[in-house]
Amino acid sequence: MIQFEQVTFTYPGAAEPALREVDLDLGEGELVLVTGRTGVGKSTLLGAVNGLVPRFTGGQLRGRVAVAGQDTAHFPPQEFAHLVGVVGQDPLAGFVTDTVEDELAYGMEQLGLSSEVMRKRVEETLDLLGIAELRRRALSTLSGGQQQRVALGSVLTAHPKVLVLDEPTSALDPTAAEDVLAAIIRLVHDLGTTVLVAEHRVERVVQYADRLLHLPGDGTVRDGAPAALLTDSDVAPPVVRLGRLAGWRPLPLSVRDARRRAGELRERLAGHAPPASAPGGGAVALAARRLTVTYGATVAVSHVDLALHSGEVLALMGRNGSGKSSLLWALQGSGPRRSGTVDVSGTDPGKVPARRARALVGLVPQTASDLLYLETVDAECAQSDTESTAPEGTCRALLDSLAPGIPGGRHPRDLSEGQKLALVLAVQLSSAPGVVLLDEPTRGLDYHAKARFTEVVRELAARGSAVVVATHDVEFVAGAADRVAVMAEGEIVADGPTARVVVSSPAFAPQIAKVLAPQEWLTVEQIAGVLAQEKGVPA
């Protein structure tokens, strides 16, 4: 269905090609997962399928890319609309119309399908994706999961033979991600659609994939069965790493596979207790009392009591729109607050000037790049030192400890997601706040960047800061958080040590916990520690 013949692609001005002599032949009805670290060319590969690369990006493409025999060199992306459906990471950015029904029909209008066909296909697609009750809703009022499903629907109505999905579930909470994935799986099985999907959160998709394309980073593409390729891939979900550790062959790809093999491992671990996460022994760094945030008639946060201890990492979880962001902004003092008090060592950050509040509580917002506006990293750092009246070089030193080796002359826009996050964090930390709030920091980070970020968060806590991370990423929570609070409808519905809160929850449990339940293990590292200890002590 999709053919790549000796494809080499170089971005304009780049020294090295992003894709190098790629040969692929993807058949009908295959679900192909594309993995690799950030910036290795996953999006380039996906964009090349319908000719958006190089027609929208510039650069030079050698070799031949064809879909169903139609060559991208001869036709613009428009002429692939009936063959290839493309869904990006941010569905809202790709919407052309303003209501669900119109968006579903838009592609068909461009193809010139008759009115009757359009009516029929819209109804079918609404049912296929389970969004029939949303048909007249404005697109901007939908939740992330709903938007992503509408975006999927808008390309499905054209009955494409190939679906190209670039990080379709990255921004979604675990339940919404499952809904979107279920819809994709159904397409592959029922309609024989070829699906090419790139995803950082490999654990969500790999169990369904027929084939894996792994981009190691030098422009080449490794192509093979998922279980075989993952044995030495640099991108691997926790369940695969557990399989490697325990020596299971073939590697388990899903929790189910692993659980069926894990009987023996569970027995071995039975005698050990998971290391208890450090109890919030530190002093109370921030205390919020009956905090309420409203927007018009909508109650975003309702009577929340929350205490943050220094040296403790709190993960704030909950579905999209449950009030996590509103709570963080209200705690920092920059966001609106209807009632309630916040107390940071005797001061309320909402009642002091911004500069003072910033020295008490630092917040890294969801779109971290909003904070950056200068041309170079050095300029940002210098500006940050003046803003926080810190000695010159404070911010740069922080940056080097968070992410060493970022060239000072680089434009912040050209940094990778992980480096950008480090820069914004350094900017916010230069005023030395005792409380650090992070809103969805792990978005767009690959496993390595995430592992590095986990260390950063742990170091912050070790230095005595109280850290709050709002996130959907259960694997990150398992590795980084001491305590988890779950929000729903603006209220905190669960609050306790990580293991206790997540292990019992079907949505928020990390893969390792699911495999080894009822034992309260959370990460591969914990298991590795125990097994190493066992080996060290002769039986």
Next chain:
Amino acid sequence: MRFSLRPLPRTVHPGAWWLWALAMASCASRTTNPLLLIMILAVCGYVVVRRRSDAPWALAFRMYLLLGAFIVTMRVAFRVVFGGGQGSIVLFTLPQIPLPEWAAGIRLFGPVAAEQLLGGAYDGLRLATMLVCVGAANALANPKRMLKALPGALYEIGTAVVVALSVAPQLVESVQRVRRARRLRAGGQKGARALRGILIPVLEDAVNRSLALAAAMASHGYGRTGRISPRTRLLTGFLVLTGLLGVCAGLYGVMDASTPRYMGAPMLLAGLAVATTGFLIGGRRLRRTRYRPDRWRPGEAAVVLSGLSAATLLYLTTKVDAADLYPSLTPLTWPEIGALPALGILLGALPAWLAPPPVLEQGAYDGESASSRTGAGEHGPTAMTKEPAA
């Protein structure tokens, strides 16, 4: 066989509402009689209340009413300040501000007469009523659906307008988000430097967004030309350009008497014909269809007819008995309602019963249980949008 007179709920063709509203506005333009004008306002208001949907644009009608009230107030206030018209019934006298010699003919304040106030009020009310009629059309018809009814060759313009309309609120949201973020850094700069701190991330955001949108539209097949020979494309381009040039030349010829005769109307017509041919060929070559196009059905005809009959009756009144339409100010008399204009305006209220009722979106929100199953919060990702700037 049973025949129900109550029409089924559906969307009415936006063109029908616009024609009706323009007809009502033309009624208003023919009279200064406050009683008739208030009748027109009541008719428009009633039809809007009965037949508008619960979409956001439908709620804008109130804004038009407020704007109308503002117009009337301003008109009256101006009459008081500048004391324009003279009248015999002086209500009260304000101290007059003496003006220098060269400003003779302008009077500030001074005696305020009833005639003068009423004249201002009548005039203002007429303008306000016409405005409210247009507001009624906006509340009843989705402005975006109106764009969809454009002929095929103008499709691109319609799309551009729709995209622009959805980008504007996104830009506002972007500015709010960045302003809040700036507060987090406690920038503390003022003026140009602070503006820069907001402008650069917002512009970056806007550019990224438009690139993403362009790519998405291309992948959806926007601007598909199909396998049409470049010659056809060249031909349409040539026809449209030549035609438009001809139109320009023709317009010039019509306005300027010194140009030769053939440069005038004939040139204009020929240019129009050529351009239209180009548009037609262009429209045909783009094979594109409409999803659920608005059709012209008896309901639409009834709406337009009621508006037209109202306008016709008002027009007849001006021929038969114009006195009712322009109540006398000197001498001051009570305005009276004639049977003919009153009947005409009442005819304009018929769409309140004859037009099909709108499809209300209430049903859409019954799926709450389903949407909460999908982990969808009721405010979803727009929660960020709803957080106003601090």
